[in-house]
Amino acid sequence: MKPARPPVSLIALVFASTLLFGLAGHLAATSFIRHQQARQLDELTGVVLRRSEFAIDFAAASLDELAGRGLADCSPASLQAIRLHVYQRSTVKDVRLVNADGSVICSAYSETLEFDKGWVHRADMQGSRDTGLLLFRVEQFGGDALGVLRDIDHRKALVAILGVNSSLFDIMPAELRAHSEVLLALSNGEKLGAFMLDADKALREATDFDKSSARYPLRTTIRVERAVLATWNSEVYWPAMALALALGILFGILLSRSRRMEGPVADLDRGLARGEFKPYFQPIFALRTGRIIGCEILARWLREDGSVVPPMNFIPLAESSGRIQGMTWQILGSALADLQPHLKADKDFKLSLNVVPKHLLSAGFVETLRSTVLAAKVSARQIVVEVTEREELDDLARAASVVRELRDYGFRVAIDDVGVGHSGLSRLKGLGANTIKIDKFFVDTITVDASTTTIVEMLVELARDLHMTVIAEGIETDEQVRALISCGVEEGQGYLVAAPLPFAKFIELLKTRRSISADSAAVLVA
């Protein structure tokens, strides 16, 4: 059968689906890796922030403790006690007593005051939400520090100087260390500390991961070069891609296979749904008179584009795909509708249809045939079921019972392709049919091969014994007609009278033939 659309090539489908799956795999793997990276770097940002918060908590607790012990003054004893306190706490570098405006009164390590580049006025310090602490940057030579101020009373306050830079070290994974920067700043943007492996080398295009503290006016940022993120922690990429590509190939193969299988059958289904299967009518005639006494309907597929598809191009697929049954009912319905007036007018006229063994043996076959013929108001006696034997009739007993049932209802049954199909002599007898149709093969050779004459005579003899009629198929010459008559064959079919014709042409032929007189018919066999 000619498929309606060109077959989709396996290679093109596999290529396209591999490409699509590869693209989807790339997007999914990349997005998964980016998501994982963002989660990890977010966590690291959180760690930096938490370390700084802990340092401030610790400083606040230290200042509270000093104030609680009455050490918030500049007496030598207090300063000595504070020095000891500072010495025991590594992040706290100094503790200072300041005035209400923030100016320094004294320092536990007064020499550290020399490191200061400047000092912030209280009004410029950043307040923290719940703790009452003030935070500010202490600009120093050799690196900035964080000042944490706790008021003692309305005149004095204690300030802890924290070295927060250490909380930024060793936080980054080794692969990223040389390509990243860790920053700590007050929320107003003033930088408190930064860590970069090579401070002289500026980062190229970088992605930032930010986090702000909920408790203190603090923000940390981790910046990582984009180029290094493309490879970091991306081990999952190639396995994911390999899986996606394999799935793409598999999907392409399955798709092309399903399309290959579905294409022509779906085409048949569309043809059936549109009623595109039509009967062509080939006359069956009396060999002696040439009178048309019946016809065989043969399927043709009349496609939308006007082309006529011959049965050999779709019958095998219709049989193997189980569509032959719907197709048979479609052409029978159409033939009955067309021929009904003629069948009614000539009660001896017979209409033969081809039925494959599987259809004959299928459930409901006899009932459907009966109701179709009844609905067309045609007598069952005028319908001949030709059992084609391209497939073997493997359940002869059941077939014989169906044939009996058909005959009980008045239908006639013919065995088609006798002599070349699976119809052995025992089957001819066992099936209980009314007619045998001698295959064209014997008609072709009857005039040239004496042994063919013997076989045909033997078949005629057998048919007579079994009370069957005989029809010869494929008659093309007058010589063949004469040879068949001398063997005892009375009916035939073939191009000598007509090939299968569309209904209009067939009716025309019938009318012409009706006017042939017995005399002129005799010319046919003279």
Ligand SMILES: Nc1nc2c(ncn2[C@@H]2O[C@H](COP(=O)(O)O[C@H]3[C@@H](O)[C@H](n4cnc5c(=O)[nH]c(N)nc54)O[C@@H]3COP(=O)(O)O)[C@@H](O)[C@H]2O)c(=O)[nH]1
């Ligand atoms: N199950 C069904 N099978 C069907 C149906 N319609 C057709 N067929 C089968 O398809 C085969 C081919 O059929 P088609 O091309 O229609 O050929 C038929 C005749 O045209 C051809 N024929 C008849 N006389 C002559 C002739 O003198 N010379 C010549 N060269 N060819 C001739 O023979 C075919 C009829 O065969 P058969 O059915 O065995 O009587 C064919 O096997 C059909 O059976 C269908 O609806 N259902």
